[in-house]
Amino acid sequence: MTIPRPTRTGRTRLAALLGASVLLATSTGAPAMASPPLALAQAPAQAVPVAAKKAPPASSPDFGPNVTVFDPSMPVSEIQATVDAVNARQIDNEMGTERQALLFLPGTYGTDAQPLQFKVGYYTEVAGLGASPSDVTINGKIEVYNRCLEDNGTSNCIALNNFWRTLSNLTLQVNGAGQDGCRATANFWAVSQAVSLRRVNVTGGTLSLMDYCTAGPQFASGGYLADSKAGDVVNGSQQQWLTRNAEIGSWSNGVWNAVFSGTEGAPTDEAFPDPPYTTLDETPVSREKPYLFTDSAGTYSVRVPFAQVNSRGISWGEGPTAGRTIPLSEFFVARPGDSVQAINNALARGKHLLLTPGVYDIADTIRVKRADTVVLGLGHATLTAVDGAVPMRVADVPGVVIAGVTIDGGTVNSPVLLQVGTKNGNNGSKKNDPANPTTLSDVYFRIGGPHVGKADVSLEINSDNVLIDHIWVWRADHGNEGSFGWDVSTGRNGVIVNGDDVTATGLFVEHYQEYNVIWNGERGRTVFFQNELPYDPPNQAAWQHDGVLGWAGYKVADDVEQHTLWGGGSYIFTNVDPTIHATRGFEVPDTPGVVLNHVLTVNLGAGTIDHVVNDTGAPVSNANTGIPSYLVRYP
Incomplete structure (x- = not known):
C-alpha cells in the first residue's frame, strides 16, 4: 500500500x-529491556482496591x-x-x-x-x-x-x-x-x-x-x-x-x-x-495522568500516579500504577455555572477540583495554592476567559497536577491564560520539589476558533521542576466566521518557560504571532516539539523584528547554558502572503550545552524558512513543498 x-x-x-508518496514498511527493532522505573515520590505507593470484573450496578x-x-x-x-x-x-x-x-x-x-x-x-x-x-x-x-x-x-x-x-x-x-x-x-x-x-x-x-x-x-x-x-x-x-x-x-x-x-x-x-x-x-521525567476509577463496592476515587525518572514501558504491567488514591469525596465536583468564588473557597478548604464537562465562563482567577492539589477535567471541560481575566494561576508549590482541561482566550485580551508560579517566586525562594513536579497533562489552549480570543501569552511557567506532558497551544488558523485572523484573534507567544529544570514530553504549539515558544530557564528538556508558524501575517513588514525575517517557532534565550531537544519540527504555510520568509525555524545560543537532536523544517505550500537552526540548514520553499530540511544534531 x-x-x-x-x-x-x-x-x-x-x-x-x-x-x-511514502511506502508502508514494518519495523520490528526492539531495544533491550531496561531496569524498572524509579518512582520519584518518597511516600510508599498506596494499594488500589481491586475492581471486580463484573461489578454490580453502582450508584x-x-x-x-x-x-x-x-x-x-x-x-x-x-x-x-x-x-x-x-x-x-x-x-x-x-x-x-x-x-x-x-x-x-x-x-x-x-x-x-x-x-x-x-x-x-x-x-x-x-x-x-x-x-x-x-x-x-x-x-x-x-x-x-x-x-x-x-x-x-x-x-x-x-x-x-x-x-x-x-x-x-x-x-x-x-x-x-x-x-x-x-x-x-x-x-x-x-x-x-x-x-x-x-x-x-x-x-x-x-x-x-x-x-x-x-x-x-x-x-x-x-x-x-x-x-x-x-x-x-x-x-x-x-x-x-x-x-x-x-x-x-x-x-x-x-x-x-x-x-x-x-x-x-x-x-x-x-x-x-x-x-x-x-x-x-528512557523518558527523563514522566508522570501518568490521574484517572477516575471505582472499587468493587462502587466507590469512586481518583488515582494520582507518582512521578518517575528514567522510566520505560507501561506503569500497570506488573500491578497497580504506583501513586496515591484520593476519594472523590475530597473533590469539589464543579459544573458550568459554578462561580470562581465557590471553586476558590473549596480549594482554600483543602478540596481538589473535578471539572465536569462543559464550558465555564471565568471572569476571575481560579487560584491553586496548596501543594499536591489535583485539578481534573472530564470530557474536555473548558475554561473561557471573560473580561481579560487570567483563568488559572498555580502557586510556587510542588506536586500540583492539572489534567484534562482546555483554556480559551476571551474577547478581551488576557495577559496570560495559565500561569504556573510567580515571576518573583515566594519572597525569592521557590518551594518546588524535583521528586514531585507540578504536572500538566492533556492541557490545551486556544486563541480564537469557536469565538474571538485574545491573550498575550497562553502558558507561562515560572516555577522550577515542572513537567509538561502533552499540551496543544493553538492560535486558530480556522474556525467560526469572524473568529480568527491576524488582527482578530491575537496571541504573542504560546509558551514561555522561565523556570529551571522544566521537562516537556509532547509540546505542540502553533500559529502564534511572535516566538511560539521562548525558553529562558536552565536545563530545560523537550521530548517532541511540533509547530506551525502563523498562516496569516498580512505581509513581511508585519512579521519581522531586529533585522530578522519572521520569528522562530522555538527560541532558547541567548544566556541559557544548558538545554536539550529531541525530535522537533517547525512548518510554514503563509497563505495570506506566500512571499513571506522566516529566517529560521529554531533559534538557540551557540554553546556546547544547548543541543538539538533530529530537527526539521518543511514548507506546506506557501512561504519560505531560510534555515533550520540559526543560520544552519537548507531552506524550504515552494520549490520543495512537503520535503523536510533536516539537521541530525545542532551544533
Whole structure:
C-alpha cells in the first residue's frame, strides 16, 4: 500500500495531494529491556482496591447531564444506541460548546457475535472506570475516521482537523465483525492534535493511526500515545507522532517526525532521517495522568500516579500504577455555572477540583495554592476567559497536577491564560520539589476558533521542576466566521518557560504571532516539539523584528547554558502572503550545552524558512513543498 505524503493547507487545513508518496514498511527493532522505573515520590505507593470484573450496578455520583456511566448489565443494543447518538451530535461539532464523557464501569461490553463498535467525535472522552485497563474490556471497536469535507465540489477526506477527544483506561479487544472488508482490517484512530490515547490495551488486531478506507488524501497530523500497549501499529500518513512509555509489537512508517520515548518495541533511529525516527530508550521525567476509577463496592476515587525518572514501558504491567488514591469525596465536583468564588473557597478548604464537562465562563482567577492539589477535567471541560481575566494561576508549590482541561482566550485580551508560579517566586525562594513536579497533562489552549480570543501569552511557567506532558497551544488558523485572523484573534507567544529544570514530553504549539515558544530557564528538556508558524501575517513588514525575517517557532534565550531537544519540527504555510520568509525555524545560543537532536523544517505550500537552526540548514520553499530540511544534531 502506498500512502501520499501529507501536507496541511489553508484555514480549514484542506490538504492538496503532493506528488511524493511514502511506502508502508514494518519495523520490528526492539531495544533491550531496561531496569524498572524509579518512582520519584518518597511516600510508599498506596494499594488500589481491586475492581471486580463484573461489578454490580453502582450508584454513580451526579456528574451532571454531560456524563454517561455505562454498566455491563445494560443490553449492548442500548449502549450502542447511546454512544451512536453522542457521536451523531459531536462528529462535526468542531467549534461547538457541547462536551461529553462516556464512562464504563468494570466489566465486558460487547460479544463476539454482537460487538460494541462506535466512533468518537469532538470533545468526547471515553474512559474505563477500572483500577486497571484490564478491568474494562470493549469487545469491538472505538474509532475515529477521516472527516470528509467539500472542497470545490469534490470530497476531501482527511484527519487534519480531528482534534479534542480522549480514549483511556480500558482494554480494546478489536472485533470488526459486521464491518466491510477494509474497515475490519484495523481499529482506526485517525486524529491530529489535542487527542490522547492513555492506559489503553489494544489486543486482537491492528491499531491504525490513519484511515486508509475513506477517499483520499487521508492525511493525519500529530498525536500522542502513552502508558499503553498495542501489537501492530500503522503510523501511515501521520506527519508527526509521540509514543511515550508504551509497549508495541511493531511500527510501520514514518513521514517527518515519529518520536519514541521509553517505549518497548520502538524502532531504532540510527538511520535518521530515513526513516525519520527519534528513539529515547528512557523518558527523563514522566508522570501518568490521574484517572477516575471505582472499587468493587462502587466507590469512586481518583488515582494520582507518582512521578518517575528514567522510566520505560507501561506503569500497570506488573500491578497497580504506583501513586496515591484520593476519594472523590475530597473533590469539589464543579459544573458550568459554578462561580470562581465557590471553586476558590473549596480549594482554600483543602478540596481538589473535578471539572465536569462543559464550558465555564471565568471572569476571575481560579487560584491553586496548596501543594499536591489535583485539578481534573472530564470530557474536555473548558475554561473561557471573560473580561481579560487570567483563568488559572498555580502557586510556587510542588506536586500540583492539572489534567484534562482546555483554556480559551476571551474577547478581551488576557495577559496570560495559565500561569504556573510567580515571576518573583515566594519572597525569592521557590518551594518546588524535583521528586514531585507540578504536572500538566492533556492541557490545551486556544486563541480564537469557536469565538474571538485574545491573550498575550497562553502558558507561562515560572516555577522550577515542572513537567509538561502533552499540551496543544493553538492560535486558530480556522474556525467560526469572524473568529480568527491576524488582527482578530491575537496571541504573542504560546509558551514561555522561565523556570529551571522544566521537562516537556509532547509540546505542540502553533500559529502564534511572535516566538511560539521562548525558553529562558536552565536545563530545560523537550521530548517532541511540533509547530506551525502563523498562516496569516498580512505581509513581511508585519512579521519581522531586529533585522530578522519572521520569528522562530522555538527560541532558547541567548544566556541559557544548558538545554536539550529531541525530535522537533517547525512548518510554514503563509497563505495570506506566500512571499513571506522566516529566517529560521529554531533559534538557540551557540554553546556546547544547548543541543538539538533530529530537527526539521518543511514548507506546506506557501512561504519560505531560510534555515533550520540559526543560520544552519537548507531552506524550504515552494520549490520543495512537503520535503523536510533536516539537521541530525545542532551544533
